[in-house]
Amino acid sequence: MSASRPKIDKADYYRGIRMAPYDLVKEIAIATIGVLVVVLILSAVLSSPDVPSATIQAWAKSDPVDFVTTAASELSSQSDVAQYGPPYTSGNGSVQSIGPIEPQVWAGVHVAVNAPLDFVLQPLSQSTVDDETLASALTTFNDASAAQQGKWLTAYNQALGSAKLVDTEVSVPGGDYGPVAVLMSRLLTLARSGGLDALLLTSDHFYQTDYSKPLLFLSDGGYFPGLAQVQDLTGSQWGMMNETGRYPGQAWLWLFTLWYQIPPFNAASNGDLLVVVMMTLLSVGLLLVPFIPGVRDIPRWIPVHKLIWREHYRNVQRGETK
Amino acid sequence: MRDKGWTAALRGRLDGRLPLEEVLPTRQPAFVGSWVYVFGVVTIAALVWVLVSGCVLAFMGSAWWHTSNLGHFFNSIHFWSVQMFFIFMVLHLWGQYWGAGWRDGRAKTWMVGVVLFLVSIVTAFTGYLIQQNFDSQWIAVNAKDAINATGLGGFFNVLNFGQMYGIHVMLFPIALTLLVVLHIVQVRSRGVVRPIGDPYAPASGESVSRGAPR
Numbered sequence: 001m002s003a004s005r006p007k008i009d010k011a012d013y014y015r016g017i018r019m020a021p022y023d024l025v026k027e028i029a030i031a032t033i034g035v036l037v038v039v040l041i042l043s044a045v046l047s048s049p050d051v052p053s054a055t056i057q058a059w060a061k062s063d064p065v066d067f068v069t070t071a072a073s074e075l076s077s078q079s080d081v082a083q084y085g086p087p088y089t090s091g092n093g094s095v096q097s098i099g100p101i102e103p104q105v106w107a108g109v110h111v112a113v114n115a116p117l118d119f120v121l122q123p124l125s126q127s128t129v130d131d132e133t134l135a136s137a138l139t140t141f142n143d144a145s146a147a148q149q150g151k152w153l154t155a156y157n158q159a160l161g162s163a164k165l166v167d168t169e170v171s172v173p174g175g176d177y178g179p180v181a182v183l184m185s186r187l188l189t190l191a192r193s194g195g196l197d198a199l200l201l202t203s204d205h206f207y208q209t210d211y212s213k214p215l216l217f218l219s220d221g222g223y224f225p226g227l228a229q230v231q232d233l234t235g236s237q238w239g240m241m242n243e244t245g246r247y248p249g250q251a252w253l254w255l256f257t258l259w260y261q262i263p264p265f266n267a268a269s270n271g272d273l274l275v276v277v278m279m280t281l282l283s284v285g286l287l288l289v290p291f292i293p294g295v296r297d298i299p300r301w302i303p304v305h306k307l308i309w310r311e312h313y314r315n316v317q318r319g320e321t322k
Numbered sequence: 323m324r325d326k327g328w329t330a331a332l333r334g335r336l337d338g339r340l341p342l343e344e345v346l347p348t349r350q351p352a353f354v355g356s357w358v359y360v361f362g363v364v365t366i367a368a369l370v371w372v373l374v375s376g377c378v379l380a381f382m383g384s385a386w387w388h389t390s391n392l393g394h395f396f397n398s399i400h401f402w403s404v405q406m407f408f409i410f411m412v413l414h415l416w417g418q419y420w421g422a423g424w425r426d427g428r429a430k431t432w433m434v435g436v437v438l439f440l441v442s443i444v445t446a447f448t449g450y451l452i453q454q455n456f457d458s459q460w461i462a463v464n465a466k467d468a469i470n471a472t473g474l475g476g477f478f479n480v481l482n483f484g485q486m487y488g489i490h491v492m493l494f495p496i497a498l499t500l501l502v503v504l505h506i507v508q509v510r511s512r513g514v515v516r517p518i519g520d521p522y523a524p525a526s527g528e529s530v531s532r533g534a535p536r
Contacts, residue, residue, distance in 0.1 A: 022350035031367040043398035087476030103473030110476025209484025273471040290424035304420035309517040312353035
């Protein structure tokens with residue numbers, strides 16, 4: 001079948017078909033103006049969504065315990081991002097594969113993230129001016145052995161389970177946390193001031209356009225998904241195709257999002273990769289519809305075309321067309 | 323004497339495959355009066371306003387629409403144009419499917435149309451990523467896992483605003499526009515397909531490869 005290039009002379013191809021006057025330019029002009037009018041009305045009446053972005057500052061102010069808990073998990077390399085795997089780290093916490101097929105591992109680390117350093121220690125070390133207590137705490141932590149750091153962090157992470165908010169400070173029961181409590185307290189202060197938002201963006205360049213680190217840090221906490229839940233944007237709420245507010249989102253992603261709602265995709269640890277493979281296969285199938293027996297025959301079996309060319313078939317029946 | 327050379331060959335090819343009377347026809351088969359043919363035209367009309375509003379937004383800078391009422395209005399035009407573009411494109415796609423528009427040597431036209439559909443989805447996706455609001459943050463954070471799983475996350479980093487901005491305002495619009503031009507040329511050079519059940523029967527009797535439904 002098909003076919004790319006039989007050269008068909010149009011006069012011959014349309015033999016027996018009634019030809020009619022047709023004004024293409026007029027049709028395009030009317031369509032363009034008509035669409036503009038509808039778009040202008042929709043824009044004027046309904047506007048468009050623009051829920052302000054989440055900031056680390058707002059997170060630290062509205063849910064300090066969650067912020068400190070997340071920061072402590074970054075410092076102890078226990079967070080999702082710290083253990084993610086490629087392209088961020090060499091771990092395997094979020095690596096997906098199908099049998100021996102591991103494209104994520106094969107691609108390797110290209111957006112390197114060192115969670116303790118990037119999210120906690122580096123920003124704090126840039127904030128030690130006039131703060132000898134912080135400078136001393138950083139020196140103590142950095143000079144300690146990995147085992148000692150681990151003990152302090154384990155104790156502190158456990159204590160966070162009974163953390164309370166006292167004024168603006170996160171208070172945990174007494175224990176041997178070494179310098180960790182000071183580090184967390186200073187990081188919270190830095191975040192509340194808005195300084196951490198800026199420091200997570202810094203690199204050795206003046207201009208900044210890469211938001212990988214602040215977004216990854218935000219994504220590790222509970223505050224950010226909580227905001228999404230309110231906006232009906234989480235995965236179980238068909239989130240990827242939704243939009244904030246009562247606006248239409250990327251409805252064209254409905255099939256992509258559908259797979260995440262049903263087994264085995266919604267329960268598989270490699271669900272993302274399975275969905276991508278499924279959508280790739282379906283896209284190739286759509287591309288090759290003209291060549292797939294059965295699929296290409298459906299339009300003949302289910303006569304929607306009788307509706308599309310109703311007038312033509314009626315004329316043929318009346319003997320008017322030919 | 324007939325001209326020779328690459329230029330003459332290209333001109334001859336263009337002339338042969340797409341003379342002006344085919345690009346801007348004044349007569350078409352009467353069945354083109356069906357409503358289903360409107361969807362292709364209005365899809366292009368919506369794309370025109372997507373591109374116009376996108377150019378204004380790009381010219382004024384990525385933060386303009388958050389701080390200016392006029393900017394927000396242009397963003398609304400962009401937003402609703404995109405919504406209409408997709409609605410019309412999907413209707414056009416379904417119309418072509420149920421009319422088996424790939425018949426009589428039009429498989430490539432169908433395939434370029436499908437590629438256009440897929441490129442449009444990725445273009446819109448990058449647009450959602452560069453809104454610089456909560457929606458773009460959330461989409462980026464969620465989409466990263468699927469893209470990372472394919473191994474492409476390090477090269478197509480949805481968390482990198484600068485990368486997504488360049489791709490959205492330049493690379494994909496250029497690709498999309500070129501594909502639309504190619505698609506229109508394909509449609510105009512071959513003409514619309516005959517209705518199912520009223521097949522083309524060559525006068526010369528030679529066989530014409532087709533594409534299932536007759």
